[in-house]
Amino acid sequence: MELYQKTAHELSGLLAKKEISARELTENVLAQIQKKDSELGAFITVTGERALETAQKVDELRAKGEKLGALAGIPLAVKDNICTEGIPTTCASKMLADFIPPYSATVMEKLSLLPLVGKANLDEFAMGSSTQSSAFHPTRNPHDPKRVPGGSSGGPAAAVASGEAIMALGTDTGGSIRQPAAFCGVVGLKPTYGRVSRFGAVAFASSLDQVGPIARDVEDAALLLEAIAGPDALDGTVSSKAVPDFRASLKSGVRGMKIGLPKEYLALELAPAVQEKLAQAREHLEAQGAQCVEVSLPRSQYAAAVYHLIASAEASSNLARFDGVRYGHRAENCPDTLTMYLQSRSEGFGPEVKLRIMLGTYALSADAYADFYQKAQKVRRLIADDFAHSFSQCDCLLLPTTSGLPPLLGQELEPRESYTADLCTVSANLAGLPALSLPSGMSEEGLPVGLQLVGNHFQEETLLKVAWTLEQCFGQVEVK
């Protein structure tokens, strides 16, 4: 087995015992990027030199006998909407094609000893679910290059699935970590809103965005979450709650736990492979001593509509700063300020981003506010109430991550289909709940299937424990 195929916790052990060096490992991963990325297009910027410098530093520190964190020296990919000081952070947009932030996201500060191998591709400004709306190039699914990797964190998920990185950071506003994780056969975790600092993650929808791990297995996801979580003086929305040792209870089993099966989601039009894996998961959990109970989330049917209104409204405001005045794309030869705004934004943004800005601007306008934005906020509360009620009946929820399998590149989803596709993931963001997508084996066509667990606020431990138990049944998906 090549080094790039191993999990971070295995590699961590090898590094600690000095059986391998961080440099050797990083070179191995960079070679895999060299070999595969021209086909997959997981990265926008590859930062090989910088990765090797970090690896070198880790090796030197280790040689000096310094006590290092478990993840020191593990090659990392980062979605390109997370700011990295001195390294282009493009959001896969022409608008920020030349933007080099003079600061790093808090999560990057916390991961400074992980060699950063590159900035991974995404849908422009994280708006999309296929990584095809990147202004630079699409990313392909490592399990079938004719298919999309999902999105918007398609680049990070494809990188982890193909050995172009050992682990990665994504951002999740409506499923952008979980859905590509499901399509690429890796673990993706959206933390509770307020668990991880958003400072330096370019905002899409501030009340929904969270940064989270994409990893080979559940234990790696637990390690990476622990490394990035916790309070931050630069983000007032992060909870001051202590971050638990997520690995401690990982393997303690599910005996006596109640797993909720939300009937509204199970009644969706699901691909046969998804239905089959759901049944298998339920069986395994029951065999391990958990009890599966049916729960109801009646207002979830409105989740996609509510999500699109709120996310677009916030996005219209968050993306207004890209005006060509101080940084980012500025149109040339504009006679006045208004033309500069209009031209710069018309040229800098792609069609999907423009669509959402226009929708969001309308939803917040004086005439539409009460009927759209405000109503959406009220329904959002009701959706959250449904979840709160369900958690009085169970410890966590089991549901699909996606209703189907990864579509072909260039295949346009019908609006209704994409609506259903979002439905499984967006409600966790609306309610601020932690949610995890777990690889659950392959379909007959050889495509990965993901299942999703949703927990109560700050109950990532529960999610990870149940996910680890299921992982014993489904196993890991082979690194391609």
Add this chain to the structure above:
Amino acid sequence: MEYEIVIGLEVHVELKTKSKIFCSCSTAFGSEPNSQVCPFCLGMPGALPVLNQKVVEFATRASLALGCTIHTSSIFHRKNYFYPDLPAAYQISQFDQPLATEGKIALTDGNIIGVTRVHMEAEAGKSTHQGDNILAAEFSLEDFNRSGIGLIEIVSEPDIRSPQEAKEYLERLKAILEYTEVSDCKMEEGSLRCDANISLRPMGSSKLGTKAELKNLNSFRAVERALEYEVERQTQLLDRGERVVQETRNWDEAKGITSSMRSKEEAHDYRYFPEPDLLPLELERSWIEEIRSTLPELPHARAARFQQEYGLPQYDAELLVGSKALANFYEETVSLFPEPKEVANWVMVEVLRLLRSSEQEIQQSKLTAKGLAGLLKLVQDGTISGSVGKTVLEKMFKTGQEPGEIVEKQGLSQISDQGKLEEIIAQVVAANPKSVTDFKAGKGKAMGFLVGQVMKQTRGMANPQLTNKLLGEFLKKQ
């Protein structure tokens, strides 16, 4: 027709906290452009606001001093609009759930002006256009040092009934804010700014007329003048049977007129929505009470005390408390020279005149309470006359020297030596025989002329009472 004037004021005040409202950048005035900035106040992607507790404290203190109700729960909104000095293209401000509501300011005439609300918000950057305005400019420069400084906006009820009342409201408001030490309130540095809404309605009507909003009011005097102009303009429109258009109007200080900037139809839709990057602001009652307990004596209470404790008329008391530093100066002088009315006269007339002509505040000037008290003692004990005292005061104001030192060096001591005065009187009488004749003929003016001649001979230093007495006696003997 006779109209009732209806005015409401919106005042923006920069809070003098050390750091900005949502980041830790310094708020110091006058630094190198763009030297006090960070990713947040530059609107860089991914940067987030973190509320500065001191700003909340200052805003609460000001609101309490204005007699407002403080709300234990308030929220911030985003006000969205594009402008080059607004780097995120939205201003974080409080909207429908502000920090404080329902305060009041009492005016001299007994009219009480309601304060609708006090809310917190972030300041924008500062644009400098290379040309008359942004449209005519070849290019514009942006300084973001000011971007993100904490502001409070104080909105009055439409209770103000004249331009003069508007000016007085502003003076009172400024005094209160100075007393609470939340702001420098310097209009010339932009740390206090005012927009005015004005409409007219037929006397006796309770329905509000159509208002105009006035901008670019750069001094209290400008507020008063612009409102006076607008009263005249709206009166003429209404008298001709025309309608006032709801619009924003720009005050042109040089021309002394207002002109239309934008109509209601062109007004922005700011698309306010709750700021998702900030949690609702929750205040503890006990914390609010703690701030209330540390409020200083406010101008209104101080004026009442001045009347009672020092026996000052209301006018004097209110004039003196209008500036905290001046009132402090007054009290300190009285403690050294316990003649409250005498001190008040000197402060209100002479000291204020010197301050105004030099455009200084008392704390910037070289004059000290000890110095003024010393001067008043010299006048009281007859060492110098009142009019010489004024000259000495000017010198003290300019140089900061002690009054005794000035009197001595310049030989300004009053001549109260009887023998010496008699000698001068004899010379003056001898030189002006006609006046002596006039005096004998009962012409009262002649006496005044002769006193004047004595003063002239002594360069004003003859003790006036003694001169009068001696001259009278001397003339009777003739």
